[in-house]
Each structure stands twice: as C-alpha cells, then as structure tokens.
Amino acid sequence: MPELAEVEYSRKQWNPGIGEIVREVRTHPKSRIYREIPAVAVEKGLTNRALVASYAHGKQMMFEFSGGAWLGLHLGMTGKLFVAELDRKEEKRDHLILRMKEQQLIFSDYRMFGKLTLELRDDGSPPPWWQELPPQTTGPDFTKKRHAAFVKRFPKTPLKTLLLDQRGYPGIGNWMADEICWRISIPPHTRSGELTDAQIDSVWKATRQISRDALKHVGDNWGVLPKSWLMTHRWKDGGICPRKHCKAELIRADLRGRTTCWCPSCQR
DNA sequence: GGAGATGTTTCAAG
DNA sequence: GCTTGAAACATCTC
Incomplete structure (x- = not known):
C-alpha cells in the first residue's frame, strides 16, 4: 500500500502522540525490522523521551523525539502505523510499540519489508541521510x-x-x-x-x-x-x-x- | 499447493 | 566507476 500519499497518511496516524512521553517501549528483538539497529538500542533510546514532530519524504518517515532522537521508518509493502488504547492486546506482527500515558503508538508489518532506524544526535539536526534525500516530486527542487x-x-x-x-x-x-x-x-x-x-x-x-x-x-x-x-x-x-x-x-x-x-x- | 502482493536491496554481468 | 536486470527477502491470501 505505501506510496507518497499513504505514507503521509500513515505519518499522521501517530499525531495523537505528539507532546507525549514514551513510558515503555515494546519490541520484537528477533524481527527482521531490527536489521539496522538492535531492538534493545531502540528500547533504551526512546524510553522517557517525548514525541516532538514527524515528517514524511517520499516513502520515508521521520519521527523526532526530545533530546535529539530520530526514529526513521519505512513501511515496506505491508507496514502500518496506528494508535491504540492501552488495553489492546499485543499481536504477533507488532514490531514496535510506544506506550504513553493513555495510548500506544504501534508499528506493525507482517511481511517485514519495513525498516526502522534510530539515531541519537547531539546537535539537534536530523540525520544526514534524511537531509540528502532526493527532491520531493511536489517540491520546487524537482525541476x-x-x-x-x-x-x-x-x-x-x-x-x-x-x-x-x-x-x-x-x-x-x-x-x-x-x-x-x-x-x-x-x-x-x-x-x-x-x-x-x-x-x-x-x-x-x-x-x-x-x-x-x-x-x-x-x-x-x-x-x-x-x-x-x-x-x-x-x-x-x-x-x-x-x-x-x-x-x-x-x-x-x-x-x-x-x-x-x-x-x-x-x-x- | 502455487501464484501473487501499492518495495527495496543485493549481486553479477557488461 | 556506471547501468542493467534478475533474484532475494517473509508472510498472508486467493
């Protein structure tokens, strides 16, 4: 499903979490989603940080957390982002769950072509690879x-x-x-x-x-x-x-x- | 059981 | 170094 517009749509699905602190992070350590970074590092890296903002660029998404943590997500073929109540039962295909005060942000993907990265940066700027993405087809640099x-x-x-x-x-x-x-x-x-x-x-x-x-x-x-x-x-x-x-x-x-x-x- | 699915990466060859 | 083209990745549905 995920192309430009669907990615933009997906990014917004986590908007209810903006300004909220991540109290607990749940992962599936053995999931292919964690081929770029160990699940433990994501758990440590996001716990007690607040979601600040999110961005979409083509099929890529970036979620900015307080203290210079940047979570990059790609939905692959079957990735989905959504918000759920805290009493929702964990499912097999939930790869990342961010538990907040009254809700949880979920990334699920049964086919596991999706990708997840996390970078902690001192200077508050987004990761270089994000800044170097090719011009968006809707933007002025797509000449x-x-x-x-x-x-x-x-x-x-x-x-x-x-x-x-x-x-x-x-x-x-x-x-x-x-x-x-x-x-x-x-x-x-x-x-x-x-x-x-x-x-x-x-x-x-x-x-x-x-x-x-x-x-x-x-x-x-x-x-x-x-x-x-x-x-x-x-x-x-x-x-x-x-x-x-x-x-x-x-x-x-x-x-x-x-x-x-x-x-x-x-x-x- | 086999084919196919709105995606990317990797590898081999020229 | 570059372009080209196929295969691999993992799982669910029809």
Whole structure:
C-alpha cells in the first residue's frame, strides 16, 4: 500500500502522540525490522523521551523525539502505523510499540519489508541521510531539468520502471507509476531513451500533478480516489479504461517484476 | 499447493 | 566507476 500519499497518511496516524512521553517501549528483538539497529538500542533510546514532530519524504518517515532522537521508518509493502488504547492486546506482527500515558503508538508489518532506524544526535539536526534525500516530486527542487537528466541517464529502462526509482521520484510506487504513464498515453514499457522531448516534459508534468492530486485525495481520512483514475479500475479482472469514449479492456502484465496495468488502446 | 502482493536491496554481468 | 536486470527477502491470501 505505501506510496507518497499513504505514507503521509500513515505519518499522521501517530499525531495523537505528539507532546507525549514514551513510558515503555515494546519490541520484537528477533524481527527482521531490527536489521539496522538492535531492538534493545531502540528500547533504551526512546524510553522517557517525548514525541516532538514527524515528517514524511517520499516513502520515508521521520519521527523526532526530545533530546535529539530520530526514529526513521519505512513501511515496506505491508507496514502500518496506528494508535491504540492501552488495553489492546499485543499481536504477533507488532514490531514496535510506544506506550504513553493513555495510548500506544504501534508499528506493525507482517511481511517485514519495513525498516526502522534510530539515531541519537547531539546537535539537534536530523540525520544526514534524511537531509540528502532526493527532491520531493511536489517540491520546487524537482525541476524539469533534473527530471530530463534522470531520464537520459537510463535509456534502456522502461518508463514505468524508471518512475519507480526512488533516487529520481521519491514516493512514486507501483500504482502511481502506472497512473502517470496512463495519464499521458505512453506505454509503460517504452524505453526512456525512446521518449521525445515533449514526452519527457509531459512525464514531468504528470508526475507533479498526480503526486499533488494523490496527497489531496488521500488527505486525512483515506479519501476515495476519483473513478476517472486508472487506479480505481486496475485490479478488477476485465477492468475497463476509464478514459472518456475509450472502453478498452485494460491489460495487466509483469514488467520488470512488478504488476503493470495499462490501456492497449490509449497507450500506444 | 502455487501464484501473487501499492518495495527495496543485493549481486553479477557488461 | 556506471547501468542493467534478475533474484532475494517473509508472510498472508486467493
């Protein structure tokens, strides 16, 4: 599930804990989630600290705690963040639980592709890797020029696959990449090197637009995406292209290891 | 039982 | 050093 907008949504799920002190930390020490840092270090590092703020950047999230502790989270394929009452029973897939006065913040992930880091810093600044993340697709530094250079760097890579590269397009995931290709009527398997300058331009525009639209629609309460989007049709067998007057049956096929959906009529 | 799932990392080859 | 492409990771659901 987690792409740009869903990550932003997830980050906000822990907002009720802002300003609250972590009284107890529960972990699953053997979980794969703790491959970057031992669970004990996370328990020690977060106990008695207050959650100060949270940030999202592409698919990455950062939670700032008092005293310069920075908790980085990535949801992988199946990670979830939520708040629960204190009497909620611990479940097998809860990897991190932060118990506060009247609630607990939970990170669960059954497939365990998620990732967790914790860094304690003296100077109050976020970890360097966080500051060096590539420009957000909704921000001012995601320029046409930067995008064009990135496209030209990987001429053999199919456009859809290129859009999944987090170095170029942080936050773009499988459905958004398909949505972008569909919106501008380019087949997802088109090699980057075969795109015209005008097409490269339209990819840039669509990427910005769809990023912004996705954030707007998912919003604070998982808004429903418009029926006019490819996304709302892509998983149905025999799904129909939602473009006006098209009505072609959508195709789903593997492209470089990811399920890809496109319209054989619009995208040629 | 097998295939597939809205993601990243790693490794080998050119 | 770079790009490219496949496999691995772990578990649940259909």
